[in-house]
C-alpha cells in the first residue's frame with residue numbers, strides 16, 4: 001500500500017499505528033489515509049458488483065468532494081456498445097453534470113481498479129485532485145506510466161494518489177468474476193486482463 005499527500009486522520013488511529021512496533025510517522029499516516037477511504041471504496045465495490053451482475057467486467061468508481069458524492073459509475077461497455085463506457089469515465093461525467101462544471105477541482109476519484117490510460121487522461125483533464133485505487137492493474141493500468149513520467153506532459157494540476165484500499169476484495173471480485181466466466185464459457189473470456197488475473 002502506498003499513499004501520498006493526504007492529511008492524517010483525526011479519527012481513532014488504525015490498528016497498525018497502535019501496535020507495539022511504532023511505524024514511521026509517514027507510514028502510519030499512509031495507513032490512516034487509506035482507512036479513511038474504505039467506506040467510499042465499499043460503495044465503489046457495490047457499483048462493481050452491479051456491473052458484474054449486468055454482465056460487465058466488475059469495476060466501479062465514484063467521485064466525491066468534501067464528503068459529498070458527486071457521481072457514480074460502473075462498467076457499461078457491453079450494454080452501451082461503447083469502448084469508452086468505463087466506470088471512471090461515467091462517474092466523471094455524472095459528477096461534472098451534477099456540479100454544473102467539468103472542472104472537478106479538489107474532487108477525489110475512487111475506483112476499484114487502477115485506471116486505464118483513457119480514464120487516467122480523463123481524470124487529469126477533469127482536475128481531479130486525489131485518486132484512490134483498490135486493486136492494481138499491471139497490464140492496462142496507467143499509474144506506472146504516470147510515475148515514470150511518461151504522462152508528465154499532462155500537467156494540469158498536481159495529483160495525489162492512494163493505492164491499495166480494500167485491495168484484496170477488489171482483486172477477488174475480478175478474479176472470481178473471470179473464473180465464473182471461464183467456467184461457464186461466458187462471452188468475454190478472451191479478455192487478456194481476465195486471463196491473467198491472479
Ligand SMILES: [Zn+2]
Pocket residue numbers: 086087088115116117118119120
Ligand atoms: Zn478506463
